[in-house]
Amino acid sequence: MSLARRSAVAVAAAAALTLSLTACGGSGAKAAAKNGSGDITVKIMVGGLNKQIYLPVMLAQNLGYFKAQGIDAQLSDEPAGVDAETAMLAGQVDAVVGFYDHNIDLQSKGKATQSVVQLLQAPGEVEMVRTDQADTIKSPADFKGKHLGVTGLGSSTNFLTQYLEAKNGVQPGEATSIAVGAGSTFVAAMDNKQIEAGMTTEPTISMLQQKGLAKPLIDMRTAEGAKAALGGTYPSSCLYLTSSYIQKNPEAVQKLANAFVETLKWIQGHSPAEITDKMPADYYAGVGKDVYVKALENEKAMYSPDGVMPSDGPQTVLNVLSAFDPTVKGRTVDLSKTYTNAYVQKAK
Template sequence: MLGLLTATVLASGALAPKPASAADKITIMVGGLEKQIYLPFMLTQRLGYFKDEGLDVELLTEPSGVDAEDELLAGAVQGVGGFYDHCVDLQAKGKFIESVVQINQAPGEVELVSTKHPEIKSPADFKGTSLGVTGLGSSTNFLTQYLAVKYGVKLGDFTSVPVGAGDTFIAAIQQDKIQAGMTTEPTVSRLLKTGEAKVLVDLRSAEATKAALGGTYPATSLYMQTSWVDAHKAETQKLANALVRTLRYISTHSADEIADKMPKEYLVGDREGYVKALADGKAMFTPDGVMPEGGPETVLAVLSGFSKNVKGKTIDLSKTYTSEFVKNAPKS
């Protein structure tokens, strides 16, 4: 874990990042920088858009979004590249964070099933299985639990196994440590290419997500502690400017052109597969960073479907996101 930045203790006892000047570094931790669902963060860095805004942004990576969330709450980072659903989940625990740029309008996740287990034909067959997630308490865990409950499987009837993504997820499938699991591109394409897994539930498009979850499910976002945003509106606006500019770049450039900007190691030796997956999945990115209409309500309904933490709680969705900064971003 990262060492804590200098912090002040609030009256509530919570830690807040030290008030920073515009010249201070802003650190954003992403739940897997190499994943295509989080591509806009590294792309913004590679295009120089953070620097164009006069920002010194450091990007860090963690295998699971829940670990990044922990660093934010500890005050060790100022922002997280992670799923919006954490904003809802944390409010139920009395902690206020908000999405300031909504990057994805679909999760971009896929529930894969090992081809060694043809008996698993839908989430209704999850009973008695070990299911891979990036981390316990992660968004992949949230979505897996929801799908199981939706199909009549109780939470205690299967085991969630934290296996990360990429090579560690693939190894877990190969070694039969998990029989199915939720992951993203490029891991999905790697396993489909070798024939070691097949798609069970596809959440890579808005249409498929609506069919599986009942509505639009906003996923990847830049979320930050509300207290930090309120105290650093100028810096937050600059971050929004840079990321919205990147979202426009994604919508106006080909997957091939975008892949040229990414670190070569992110392509995991298969540029053709990476480009195809990105071309197929580009529609998951919002064009402007604005929260999709009805999205927060879907997220709340999904979490309420299985989470004892959220079920029955009064959640003020208006405090889980803001469109103020993305709507003020330059139009060109």
């Protein structure tokens, strides 16, 4: 998607947001349109298409799995999941690939959305500390007075950062979250000493290490690492939509689930090098193909093998959000309404 088109989507989403806030999860959802070939058109916004945590989206496109299902998947890109969420609620896109935690946060705000395919069973995130701060910041307890990079305010990286602060005794306001995006903008924020630490994903992690700018502090690229940091299984990247869109367009949702489940199976049966060969070259231009493959090799286990929500995942995510998010803390959240396995089970 061109920069101009991304900007147009963002502006339109912001303009329509006021109207969306009065609709519980987009209650005015319409029947999905079809293109001239009869394929169902679905506009999907991703919180960073070139991030490895969202790799299944472009992979499904390049493998032809959307097309095979009769889906005209129109992919667009935003650097932070919170911006994609806003665009969907404003009716500018039909679906989002972002972190599952947004569904819980949105329900606490009166919005009805659901995850229908779970792409990752671990966050794939790493808290990176600037190299010259590594002797000072040895745990999240040392975040006091520091500037911490996140993709966007209200993003999942922001959620996880705030949880690490709360868990380690850092009070609200004692650390400052700075929205720095991912990729080159995140690297620049480290290089220019705009932030002392920050949470990001591959291939940004490898870019930082390659340049000697930062070192890992907390690694959540594996299920084990996520459990150690967050207290349990933490499902992250997923395909989610407003509940009204799902109810209005079950055929389109099933076709999307079919494509993603097939993609997850393909990932399990192929090597990181083979997966990388299916990615656009500009996705690894910043680090080089070999480094990209190695990064993918280190975290390939984060991808769900079947798209099913882990049974203990939603409660872990609710526990994390309840530790710091005032809109979630102390409120009753019906986790059963934040996800469904029905579509992936039928796809299997």
